[in-house]
Amino acid sequence: MSTWTSCKDAAKTVAEGLERELPFHRRVALKFHLLICSACRRYRRQVVGIHRLVRRHVNESSQSVVELDLATRQRFIEKLRQASVTIDAGTPAAGTPVIPPDGGSSHR
Amino acid sequence: MNDGVASIRCDPATWVDAHGAALLAYTLMRVRDRQTAEDLVQETFLAALQAANFRGDAMERTWLTGILRNKICDHFRRLARERTQPGGDDVDVVVDGGFAKVMEHWIKEPGRWVVDDEALIANREFWEIFHECLRGLPSRQAAAFVLRMMEDVAAEKVCQDLNISDTNLWVILHRARFRLRTCLEQHWFTP
Numbered sequence A: 001m002s003t004w005t006s007c008k009d010a011a012k013t014v015a016e017g018l019e020r021e022l023p024f025h026r027r028v029a030l031k032f033h034l035l036i037c038s039a040c041r042r043y044r045r046q047v048v049g050i051h052r053l054v055r056r057h058v059n060e061s062s063q064s065v066v067e068l069d070l071a072t073r074q075r076f077i078e079k080l081r082q083a084s085v086t087i088d089a090g091t092p093a094a095g096t097p098v099i100p101p102d103g104g105s106s107h108r
Numbered sequence B: 001m002n003d004g005v006a007s008i009r010c011d012p013a014t015w016v017d018a019h020g021a022a023l024l025a026y027t028l029m030r031v032r033d034r035q036t037a038e039d040l041v042q043e044t045f046l047a048a049l050q051a052a053n054f055r056g057d058a059m060e061r062t063w064l065t066g067i068l069r070n071k072i073c074d075h076f077r078r079l080a081r082e083r084t085q086p087g088g089d090d091v092d093v094v095v096d097g098g099f100a101k102v103m104e105h106w107i108k109e110p111g112r113w114v115v116d117d118e119a120l121i122a123n124r125e126f127w128e129i130f131h132e133c134l135r136g137l138p139s140r141q142a143a144a145f146v147l148r149m150m151e152d153v154a155a156e157k158v159c160q161d162l163n164i165s166d167t168n169l170w171v172i173l174h175r176a177r178f179r180l181r182t183c184l185e186q187h188w189f190t191p
């Protein structure tokens, strides 16, 4: 392989480098290309920047909380109530719940 | 049945109030469609209710999030299977069309902007646009990007799930990153 790399190749190499350790000749080819191409230098900085930002976003947003509006809350609770009645009536099967024979007496 | 299970059965409201908002927030970070997000959280609660090993302790949130993650991954696997690209994975008009036929130079060079982490990380409008861009990706690209980048699923696993080779995965992720960058440039960085 020659050391000449097109911008199209360079863009692909930049992305692939975020996924795995690149073979030596590709790293060198990319380095050479970036030395002479400011467009691809910007591309790399931006793509790597977005990559880093998304990783941070995912980690930090696990602590964030959205407002649970009353209607949604009610829907969740309703479904869970229905389901727990079904389960209490004695249907251990995780797949399709069976209609309870007497509406699940013990808990309600 | 242990006490933990019984107490939840008695009052699902406690459970929803304790975890509903957090789980929904988690899901909305990955799935921008509100209805889908609610459905996934709902399914998570139901699956949790049916699981026999529920403990009802401080690990509850972690455990629920684990179930939710599986649901989200299933969702993207389904998407990737259902909606395959017309013309297959051979070409991506946006990515391949971004370079000149001869010499393969940029047709439109990347603009002069930088990613400022501190300014963007808590910027709601920016993430709105990001998710808008994510939603605009072809479904396989979106699936690969979310599973690999956001859910941190191992590459081999993503390949299995989407039924592709690792070389294919690199190409798909490259296209996803290319399109996301272009979309963010157009709608956020240099509108």
Ligand SMILES: [Zn+2]
Residues within 6 Å of the ligand: A006, A007, A008, A010, A033, A037, A038, A039, A040, A041
């Ligand atoms: Zn270049």
